[in-house]
Amino acid sequence: MNLEDKDNANDDKENINDKNIKKICVIGLGYIGLPTASMLANYGYDVVGVDIDRDRLESIKDGKLKINEPGLVTLVKGAINSGNLKVKREPEEADAYIICVPTPVTWEENNPKCDLSYIYSAIDNIKPYLRDGKLLIIESTIPPKTTEKIFKYLNKKIYMAYCPERVLPGNILKELVENDRIIGGIDKKSAKLAKEIYSSFVEGNIYLTNPTTAEMVKLMENTYRDVNIALANEFAKICNDLDVNVYDAINLANKHPRVNILNPGPGVGGHCISVDPWFMVEISNNAELIRTARNINDNMPKYVCDLIINEFKRMNISNPKISIFGVAYKGNVEDTRESPGKKIIKYLISKGFNVSIYDPYVKTFDYPLNDLEDCASNSDGILVLTDHEKFKRFKERDVLNIYNLMRNKIVVDTKNILNHNLWKKVGFKVKLLGDGTSWREK
Numbered sequence: 001m002n003l004e005d006k007d008n009a010n011d012d013k014e015n016i017n018d019k020n021i022k023k024i025c026v027i028g029l030g031y032i033g034l035p036t037a038s039m040l041a042n043y044g045y046d047v048v049g050v051d052i053d054r055d056r057l058e059s060i061k062d063g064k065l066k067i068n069e070p071g072l073v074t075l076v077k078g079a080i081n082s083g084n085l086k087v088k089r090e091p092e093e094a095d096a097y098i099i100c101v102p103t104p105v106t107w108e109e110n111n112p113k114c115d116l117s118y119i120y121s122a123i124d125n126i127k128p129y130l131r132d133g134k135l136l137i138i139e140s141t142i143p144p145k146t147t148e149k150i151f152k153y154l155n156k157k158i159y160m161a162y163c164p165e166r167v168l169p170g171n172i173l174k175e176l177v178e179n180d181r182i183i184g185g186i187d188k189k190s191a192k193l194a195k196e197i198y199s200s201f202v203e204g205n206i207y208l209t210n211p212t213t214a215e216m217v218k219l220m221e222n223t224y225r226d227v228n229i230a231l232a233n234e235f236a237k238i239c240n241d242l243d244v245n246v247y248d249a250i251n252l253a254n255k256h257p258r259v260n261i262l263n264p265g266p267g268v269g270g271h272c273i274s275v276d277p278w279f280m281v282e283i284s285n286n287a288e289l290i291r292t293a294r295n296i297n298d299n300m301p302k303y304v305c306d307l308i309i310n311e312f313k314r315m316n317i318s319n320p321k322i323s324i325f326g327v328a329y330k331g332n333v334e335d336t337r338e339s340p341g342k343k344i345i346k347y348l349i350s351k352g353f354n355v356s357i358y359d360p361y362v363k364t365f366d367y368p369l370n371d372l373e374d375c376a377s378n379s380d381g382i383l384v385l386t387d388h389e390k391f392k393r394f395k396e397r398d399v400l401n402i403y404n405l406m407r408n409k410i411v412v413d414t415k416n417i418l419n420h421n422l423w424k425k426v427g428f429k430v431k432l433l434g435d436g437t438s439w440r441e442k
């Protein structure tokens with residue numbers, strides 16, 4: 001049901017004037033909550049940003065953010081300096097509350113389950129302030145029916161809506177403003193109140209619907225990407241067994257007017273695409289393709305490791321050292337959550353590899369990070385896992401420098417981002433995930 005379909009002149013009896021909401025409390029100041037809170041503050045709302053993480057609050061006050069997102073420091077500083085954004089540990093009285101806390105996946109006897117504990121903890125914290133007529137918005141990604149369950153759990157005469165976030169990390173501020181938005185209100189007035197908030201800064205269209213449809217929409221978007229990446233990964237594995245370059249094949253297949261195949265890679269990471277499809281598996285026995293796609297993508301790190309292990313065996317390399325280039329889950333960001341690099345490093349270490357890591361975008365990681373020279377020094381091979389711009393822009397002198405530092409000269413590109421002709425010219429053996437010919441070249 002589209003709530004706008006029900007719109008008619010009589011509904012305006014409820015007439016929501018322009019300024020129902022003046023003060024907003026945003027709970028959870030991470031990748032989603034902080035830009036949202038800052039944006040609202042810059043658009044004139046009185047905003048209280050709440051987070052349980054003291055370090056995060058201090059870094060926001062100091063303007064030294066842990067999140068490396070283009071334009072965010074300026075946006076946050078503007079919001080704080082205007083006096084419209086205050087950040088603190090505890091919520092306070094407001095007209096509306098927006099929940100942006102994590103919703104990771106947990107496992108119960110091999111069954112995936114959305115961990116709603118952060119959501120309920122945030123809800124319980126604001127419960128005393130949720131009096132009649134207040135608006136509660138959930139932005140965190142949640143399984144269908146969760147908004148309804150929370151509404152029943154609260155058992156209060158509040159307005160409530162589910163408004164999923166669909167921004168792309170690395171381009172958050174632009175997409176926050178320009179993307180279309182879905183609002184699932186538990187009733188029409190809830191949807192309209194939520195729309196009032198978002199229409200202050202959203203330039204895209206805002207579509208109103210019910211919460212379960214909105215919850216489903218968010219999961220469908222990320223599942224669509226996950227399933228299509230799994231298909232591209234399967235194509236890459238098949239091409240690895242043939243003398244076909246999967247990128248040439250995808251490029252030609254995409255000349256078909258109704259085909260748009262995505263690119264393969266070493267696995268799927270991040271907080272969304274590698275997590276959210278499991279919520280479909282959680283709620284339905286019919287999510288067979290979705291489960292299979294998740295498993296295909298989750299197994300890609302092992303597939304990549306096996307390619308390297310076999311190649312090193314073929315080359316008779318003992319005590320191998322491998323240099324990992326890129327551990328962020330995607331190009332040009334510092335976010336390593338669920339990154340395939342973590343699984344690959346763990347697996348290669350368990351197989352006796354000495355692993356060194358270089359990622360010019362990442363500041364903190366589960367394993368020690370090296371500079372480029374230390375990472376390449378005495379290495380037997382480079383494994384490129386992330387499509388960082390910096391890797392694309394390596395010049396001949398950079399590649400030559402890396403070549404001279406290494407013991408064996410092999411580079412494995414899982415993202416098809418290096419200038420292969422340049423690396424070959426310098427003297428490297430270049431292996432490409434999805435190009436069988438490259439793996440059979442001596």
Ligand SMILES: NC(=O)c1ccc[n+]([C@@H]2O[C@H](COP(=O)([O-])OP(=O)(O)OC[C@H]3O[C@@H](n4cnc5c(N)ncnc54)[C@H](O)[C@@H]3O)[C@@H](O)[C@H]2O)c1
Pocket residue numbers: 027028029030031032033050051052053056100101102103118121122139140141142165166167168169271272
């Ligand atoms: N990151 C993305 O690109 C993205 C995109 C769309 C949707 N989402 C969804 O948005 C939600 C938030 O994601 P994120 O990437 O911003 O997470 P995040 O981990 O970057 O930030 C979450 C913040 O919430 C805080 N927090 C946890 N429990 C709290 C509580 N009870 N009270 C107050 N603060 C609390 C944490 O300290 C943290 O700072 C998730 O459901 C995620 O799936 C994320």
